[in-house]
Amino acid sequence: MITMNNDKNDSRRNFIKQSSLGLGAGLVGISNPFSMGRHKNEHNEKLHREICVASVDLKGLWPEKTRELRIKRMLERMEEVVGMKPDLICLPELFDTSWVEEERPLSELAEDEKVPGPVTGRIAAFARKNNCYVVCPLFTKKDGNFYNSSLLLDRKGSIAGVYHKTHPTDTEIYPGQAFKGGGTVPGVIDQPVIETDFGKLGMQICYDANWADGWDNLKKKGADIVLFPSQFPGGRILNYYALKHSYYIVSSTGGDARVIDISGNDLDITSDFVRYAWATINLDKVNVTTWPTNGNLPGLFKKYGDRLRIKVWGNTDVITIESRDERLNVLNVLKEFEIPVYADLLKYETEVQDKYRQGISKM
Amino acid sequence: MSKQNSMTGKEKNENRLPREVWVAAISLKGLWPIETIEQRMKDVLERMESVYAFEPDIICLPEEVNQSWVNETKTLQDVAEDETTHGPITSMLADVARKQHCYITCPIVTKKDGHFYDSTILLNREGKTDGVFHKVHPTSTEIIPNTYFKGGGVTPGPIKSQVYKTDFGTVGFQICFDAEWSDGWHSLKEDGAEIVCFSSQGPFANTLRNHAWFNHYYIVSATGENAQIIDITGDVIAFDGEFARWVCAPVNLEKELLHIWPHVKKFDAIQKRYGRKVQFKIYHPENWATLESRHPDIKVKDILKEYEIPTYDEQIKKSTGIQNKYRV
Numbered sequence: 001m002i003t004m005n006n007d008k009n010d011s012r013r014n015f016i017k018q019s020s021l022g023l024g025a026g027l028v029g030i031s032n033p034f035s036m037g038r039h040k041n042e043h044n045e046k047l048h049r050e051i052c053v054a055s056v057d058l059k060g061l062w063p064e065k066t067r068e069l070r071i072k073r074m075l076e077r078m079e080e081v082v083g084m085k086p087d088l089i090c091l092p093e094l095f096d097t098s099w100v101e102e103e104r105p106l107s108e109l110a111e112d113e114k115v116p117g118p119v120t121g122r123i124a125a126f127a128r129k130n131n132c133y134v135v136c137p138l139f140t141k142k143d144g145n146f147y148n149s150s151l152l153l154d155r156k157g158s159i160a161g162v163y164h165k166t167h168p169t170d171t172e173i174y175p176g177q178a179f180k181g182g183g184t185v186p187g188v189i190d191q192p193v194i195e196t197d198f199g200k201l202g203m204q205i206c207y208d209a210n211w212a213d214g215w216d217n218l219k220k221k222g223a224d225i226v227l228f229p230s231q232f233p234g235g236r237i238l239n240y241y242a243l244k245h246s247y248y249i250v251s252s253t254g255g256d257a258r259v260i261d262i263s264g265n266d267l268d269i270t271s272d273f274v275r276y277a278w279a280t281i282n283l284d285k286v287n288v289t290t291w292p293t294n295g296n297l298p299g300l301f302k303k304y305g306d307r308l309r310i311k312v313w314g315n316t317d318v319i320t321i322e323s324r325d326e327r328l329n330v331l332n333v334l335k336e337f338e339i340p341v342y343a344d345l346l347k348y349e350t351e352v353q354d355k356y357r358q359g360i361s362k363m
Numbered sequence: 364m365s366k367q368n369s370m371t372g373k374e375k376n377e378n379r380l381p382r383e384v385w386v387a388a389i390s391l392k393g394l395w396p397i398e399t400i401e402q403r404m405k406d407v408l409e410r411m412e413s414v415y416a417f418e419p420d421i422i423c424l425p426e427e428v429n430q431s432w433v434n435e436t437k438t439l440q441d442v443a444e445d446e447t448t449h450g451p452i453t454s455m456l457a458d459v460a461r462k463q464h465c466y467i468t469c470p471i472v473t474k475k476d477g478h479f480y481d482s483t484i485l486l487n488r489e490g491k492t493d494g495v496f497h498k499v500h501p502t503s504t505e506i507i508p509n510t511y512f513k514g515g516g517v518t519p520g521p522i523k524s525q526v527y528k529t530d531f532g533t534v535g536f537q538i539c540f541d542a543e544w545s546d547g548w549h550s551l552k553e554d555g556a557e558i559v560c561f562s563s564q565g566p567f568a569n570t571l572r573n574h575a576w577f578n579h580y581y582i583v584s585a586t587g588e589n590a591q592i593i594d595i596t597g598d599v600i601a602f603d604g605e606f607a608r609w610v611c612a613p614v615n616l617e618k619e620l621l622h623i624w625p626h627v628k629k630f631d632a633i634q635k636r637y638g639r640k641v642q643f644k645i646y647h648p649e650n651w652a653t654l655e656s657r658h659p660d661i662k663v664k665d666i667l668k669e670y671e672i673p674t675y676d677e678q679i680k681k682s683t684g685i686q687n688k689y690r691v
Contacts, residue, residue: 143691145691166686167682167683167686168686169624169682170681170682170685171625173685173686173689174685183689185689185690185691186686186687186689186690187690188690188691207682210622210679210682211679211683232624232648232649232650233647233648233649234648234649235646235647235648235649236572236573236576236597236648236649237649240573240576240577243569243573244573255647255648256648264569289543290565291565314568315568315569316569316570317542317565317566317567317568317569317570346543346544348503349500349502349503349540349543350500350544352503352506352507353499353500353501353503353506353519354519356506356516356518356519357518357519357520357521
């Protein structure tokens with residue numbers, strides 16, 4: 001389902017590989033597969049797994065008369081975030097046709113999944129110009145079927161992957177109901193994550209939020225960030241999945257756009273006056289349980305001070321720990337202090353429970 | 364249900380809706396640490412008195428109410444109570460249940476067939492045991508003998524725990540660390556729980572809100588840190604604070620969670636027809652709505668049937684069927 005045509009030999013990778021990041025990793029014996037692809041320049045002093053993500057919403061741009069006007073206005077809105085030098089920008093579901101009055105049949109709207117079509121091409125040019133990934137949600141066609149999709153465009157404007165909405169609404173599926181000239185086919189539940197030069201991306205679209213299967217699948221496949229283009233905002237559903245699976249979620253919808261932390265808290269959200277959300281996020285960051293980790297906090301602070309950023313989120317019952325030092329890998333720190341990450345703690349506790357529960361059931 | 368409510372002694376409250384349930388929870392905050400079990404129970408009973416004026420149908424107490432953060436340490440053998448015959452703590456709370464004519468959750472360590480359990484005993488309005496829940500996911504330190512508990516360890520309960528029919532609705536239980544797993548909560552949903560009573564040392568505040576909306580039931584939480592009542596949407600109905608370490612509020616079981624699309628188009632017509640007898644609440648970001656009956660003669664299910672609106676779960680089930688049919 002996903003086509004991965006990242007160029008493994010792009011100049012950025014080679015440049016970074018030969019520069020100080022590679023040396024830094026060597027000094028402390030940490031092999032970080034992502035450090036080579038880091039987007040780092042004189043304007044951008046980020047940590048080795050720190051990236052800038054941005055998202056624009058559709059609020060105020062609908063209803064719209066024509067598709068052309070919609071694309072033009074979306075490109076204008078995207079220009080508002082280029083100053084942050086984002087590594088990734090997310091656009092809303094079917095960004096070129098959602099709530100656009102001009103109706104065309106799916107056969108005219110749907111674009112190819114490998115070679116950028118007319119709309120994808122314009123977004124790809126933006127991606128190239130601004131050296132960033134862009135999530136481009138529109139109709140695609142493949143093997144005679146139409147899909148409600150999200151294309152991931154890489155920094156060169158090539159299609160790095162595609163996600164097919166797994167759970168379209170009934171009216172999107174039935175031909176001629178929500179869409180002129182056809183219906184969309186639901187994507188398979190088991191869709192892969194897409195490799196980028198900073199981490200693994202997964203996607204969900206709109207109505208998908210009402211099913212756990214896709215979100216769970218992306219966790220299993222190691223997604224660092226899940227993009228959520230949608231018409232509806234998602235609200236607490238997204239906060240729940242971010243926390244449950246310890247991944248970031250970047251949403252772009254008809255109502256708002258958000259960047260959601262692995263702790264389940266909003267890092268940024270659009271407002272009446274600003275229709276974009278953005279944040280610098282660190283992928284070298286983990287969730288641990290408040291208990292028993294709370295007992296380790298004094299020791300962590302004493303040894304590592306501000307080289308770690310530790311936040312106790314009382315509202316979502318979790319502690320996040322991130323490295324603020326290139327030479328410090330957060331997982332190594334946890335290992336040193338014998339602190340399991342959230343999922344590992346629950347795995348261990350479940351094993352103990354099952355062992356003793358099994359004991360009773362045999363009696 | 365109205366007939367059942369007549370059993371509850373609520374005749375004096377004529378404005379009460381048929382499926383309105385008054386739930387209460389007591390926090391342990393400020394009551395620990397303390398020296399003895401006797402002092403603890405005295406404090407708890409005193410705190411419980413604050414909610415009696417509301418005539419609650421059920422009062423929820425925190426995990427191991429008699430011994431959490433009590434300095435006096437006794438062996439499990441000494442503190443564990445029998446599950447069929449009332450021990451000292453169960454008797455004390457059963458007496459309150461009888462006098463206040465309400466259900467009480469009594470979270471203590473119990474013993475059964477040579478095993479200890481971190482349990483919640485459900486006492487009915489007559490002070491009798493209606494059911495016992497065994498904590499499904501104790502911490503490893505609680506399980507491994509002599510790590511947390513003196514003289515033994517507790518055995519994890521079965522994941523598929525029972526729900527209990529009361530005279531106001533179906534209740535289920537979870538305890539403390541259970542909040543970190545989904546299995547027990549899902550099991551209660553499948554078995555029709557309408558209210559889940561959560562006893563705990565830790566608060567798990569947001570985690571509980573997620574379990575509530577995910578499973579569309581009310582949660583009443585009594586912990587070492589706080590007490591709260593959570594709506595089927597995950598919204599907080601009542602939360603304790605430094606001036607009142609307890610909560611008590613009505614919840615209406617005649618209420619359904621809906622996905623608004625495309626049914627929102629019918630909401631105006633329903634509201635026009637039924638006026639204040641029904642109440643919609645729309646959750647815009649999530650595309651949810653709740654529909655609640657505010658009149659004794661009106662059932663939500665009847666309205667949904669009349670207007671051909673599925674519940675949230677029915678809609679998702681139907682959509683899944685269509686998606687599977689069309690998926691290549």
